[in-house]
Amino acid sequence: MLLEVQNVSKKYSHGSNAFHAVNNVSLSVKAGEFAAISGYSGSGKSTLLNMISGLLKSDSGRILFEGRCISDNNFKLSDYRNNQIGYIIQGQSVLNSFTVLENVCLPYYISGGKENKKEEAMTLLKAVGLEEYAEVYPNHLSGGEMRRAAVARALINRPKLVIADEPTSNLDKENAVIVLELFKKITQSGVGVLISTHDSLYRDYADRCYTMEKGVLQEISKL
Ligand SMILES: Nc1ncnc2c1ncn2[C@@H]1O[C@H](COP(=O)(O)OP(=O)(O)OP(=O)(O)O)[C@@H](O)[C@H]1O
Numbered sequence: 001m002l003l004e005v006q007n008v009s010k011k012y013s014h015g016s017n018a019f020h021a022v023n024n025v026s027l028s029v030k031a032g033e034f035a036a037i038s039g040y041s042g043s044g045k046s047t048l049l050n051m052i053s054g055l056l057k058s059d060s061g062r063i064l065f066e067g068r069c070i071s072d073n074n075f076k077l078s079d080y081r082n083n084q085i086g087y088i089i090q091g092q093s094v095l096n097s098f099t100v101l102e103n104v105c106l107p108y109y110i111s112g113g114k115e116n117k118k119e120e121a122m123t124l125l126k127a128v129g130l131e132e133y134a135e136v137y138p139n140h141l142s143g144g145e146m147r148r149a150a151v152a153r154a155l156i157n158r159p160k161l162v163i164a165d166e167p168t169s170n171l172d173k174e175n176a177v178i179v180l181e182l183f184k185k186i187t188q189s190g191v192g193v194l195i196s197t198h199d200s201l202y203r204d205y206a207d208r209c210y211t212m213e214k215g216v217l218q219e220i221s222k223l
């Protein structure tokens with residue numbers, strides 16, 4: 001199994017009120033599978049995805065990537081984050097001091113790559129409909145264009161698992177479909193995809209659907 005989340009919980013407090021943002025959640029994503037989590041604002045989606053991507057520690061439970069627990073001492077967390085997964089965090093995450101093309105290449109150079117990645121980055125920009133924006137700085141882009149640039153950037157290191165927190169927010173239907181179809185396409189080469197979304201479009205693309213409510217995750221039937 002590519003990703004296994006086993007009984008993971010995270011507690012937060014608002015003032016004196018402690019609550020489970022994520023409550024005993026289990027899920028799995030196989031290689032080549034497209035999984036989607038939908039849920040209202042505040043239901044715990046980003047907290048869960050931040051734990052899966054190793055940005056946030058869980059209080060309990062285990063997260064296994066290819067059978068190895070990501071919180072084990074001998075697990076190479078930086079390699080996991082840089083090379084094994086591509087994480088598109090919620091909101092704007094492209095860097096304004098680099099062009100769109102440089103943003104897309106950045107994860108490759110950060111993980112020590114020495115080759116010229118321009119051509120591959122251009123192919124990814126083409127796939128998200130941004131090839132004409134390669135030399136543009138992100139502060140000259142719309143919110144939706146920035147999100148598509150972030151999607152291209154998450155794919156440059158050819159991750160085995162792509163995690164995307166609301167990748168289609170800010171996108172009109174046409175562009176949301178471009179992103180969802182791109183995710184679907186990469187699953188065909190064995191990549192696992194896990195997204196959170198408010199968008200009901202995902203149901204046409206996801207192989208496995210979950211809903212999250214007050215920290216509790218439930219699988220829902222596709223039918
Ligand atoms: N660092 C924090 N400290 C305390 N509470 C937090 C913290 N981060 C998130 N929360 C709370 O945890 C709950 C889950 O938040 P989370 O961001 O995971 O929700 P979400 O499902 O991603 O929402 P949205 O759809 O709005 O992005 C919310 O009630 C939020 O206020």
Ligand SMILES: [Mg+2]
Pocket residue numbers: 045046047090165
């Ligand atoms: Mg969120």
